[in-house]
Amino acid sequence: MRRRNRRRLSGTLATLIALLASPALAQTQTGSDTIPPPPDYGAQVFDAIILRPLGFTAAAVGAVLFVPAAILTSPGGMDTIEEAMEMLVIVPGEWVFTRPLGDF
Numbered sequence: 001m002r003r004r005n006r007r008r009l010s011g012t013l014a015t016l017i018a019l020l021a022s023p024a025l026a027q028t029q030t031g032s033d034t035i036p037p038p039p040d041y042g043a044q045v046f047d048a049i050i051l052r053p054l055g056f057t058a059a060a061v062g063a064v065l066f067v068p069a070a071i072l073t074s075p076g077g078m079d080t081i082e083e084a085m086e087m088l089v090i091v092p093g094e095w096v097f098t099r100p101l102g103d104f
Contacts (some may be wrong), residue, residue: 044102
């Protein structure tokens with residue numbers, strides 16, 4: 001009698017666990033709701049240790065070089081100053097501060 005109750009109880013618990021866990025395993029695959037690929041941790045570490053400091057240095061050097069570049073390009077008008085700022089300050093700054101880690 002005890003053995004029968006134990007089997008019944010374990011069967012009931014197994015069914016209950018399966019029913020409760022199955023909605024958690026369900027995934028929607030409609031439209032753009034796809035699962036993103038797992039991150040590449042090696043690329044993220046390489047980016048954080050090597051590339052970000054180099055990019056930060058390039059942004060700092062570009063900001064320093066922008067001052068004489070702006071002075072030399074100012075006779076050409078604001079468009080040339082904006083181009084110099086884009087190439088020397090904005091592009092390296094965006095590469096360092098707005099790009100996702102490991103996305104290079």
